[in-house]
Amino acid sequence: MADPINAGTMAGLFGIHGTALGIREARLNVLASNLANADTPNYKARDLDFATALQNASAAAQSPLSAAVDKTSGSMPSPVDLDAAMRYRVPLQPSLDGNTVDSDFEHAAFARAALEYKASLSFVDARVHTMMTAITGE
Amino acid sequence: MSVSGLPIFDIAGSALAAQTVRLNTVASNLANADSVSGDPNSVFRPRETVFSTVPDPGNAGLAGVRASGVIESTAPPVKRYEPGNPLADGQGYVYAPDIDPVAQMVNMISSARAYQSDVEVINTAKELALSTLSLGK
Numbered sequence: 042m043a044d045p046i047n048a049g050t051m052a053g054l055f056g057i058h059g060t061a062l063g064i065r066e067a068r069l070n071v072l073a074s075n076l077a078n079a080d081t082p083n084y085k086a087r088d089l090d091f092a093t094a095l096q097n098a099s100a101a102a103q104s105p106l107s108a109a110v111d112k113t114s115g116s117m118p119s120p121v122d123l124d125a126a127m128r129y130r131v132p133l134q135p136s137l138d139g140n141t142v143d144s145d146f147e148h149a150a151f152a153r154a155a156l157e158y159k160a161s162l163s164f165v166d167a168r169v170h171t172m173m174t175a176i177t178g179e
Numbered sequence: 180m181s182v183s184g185l186p187i188f189d190i191a192g193s194a195l196a197a198q199t200v201r202l203n204t205v206a207s208n209l210a211n212a213d214s215v216s217g218d219p220n221s222v223f224r225p226r227e228t229v230f231s232t233v234p235d236p237g238n239a240g241l242a243g244v245r246a247s248g249v250i251e252s253t254a255p256p257v258k259r260y261e262p263g264n265p266l267a268d269g270q271g272y273v274y275a276p277d278i279d280p281v282a283q284m285v286n287m288i289s290s291a292r293a294y295q296s297d298v299e300v301i302n303t304a305k306e307l308a309l310s311t312l313s314l315g316k
Contacts, residue, residue: 074241152303155303
């Protein structure tokens, strides 16, 4: 649910959108952390680089090792490391308390991220409907 | 902080709790802005909330916030000559806490705005989680 994105299983059923949905949720969590710490001295705002995270997740899903592990033992493939895609925000202006959260900027980013989550969700939803149609034949 | 499947609610919730402590501190400062005393040592001391980051142990990179302490100001009380005041000392002086109402109001507005934005985060997260729950319907 949180940062370990189970790329292999998700990729099988929902394609790239399942992986993307997990990363989008992780990004919402990071942005929520920034907003929660908008007044905490010395807090450094962070963000998740979506493109890098998705690339890492796709690479992990396609690697032969994780697929082999998946088939032989039936266990989950290793979760994608989202830390590799974490970046520190470059502050737009200096602040006296060392906090780099720009509340307005984070707000806009959060709203956008929520919309992107909804978009990914609608793709996953469409896939579910497709599967249901295939199963029920109606 | 609990390790739950939806850490966003824990994070935004921790911020609501911390901002509430800050609002309470401001309220107490404003309420006592005019409480004078004849003894400089027993005057109300303005308080200030200190925030600190609480990293989420289950999720690297995520962090909530907590009001780690409320410190008392060391600013000396303001000395005023009010011989008619029943609380005045022998020389006719009363002592008032050094509280700047404008600064307190600014602090209050900042805190209220932060509280509002965290409520918005919770509402958005709730809406998204509900849409996810109704997947395929």
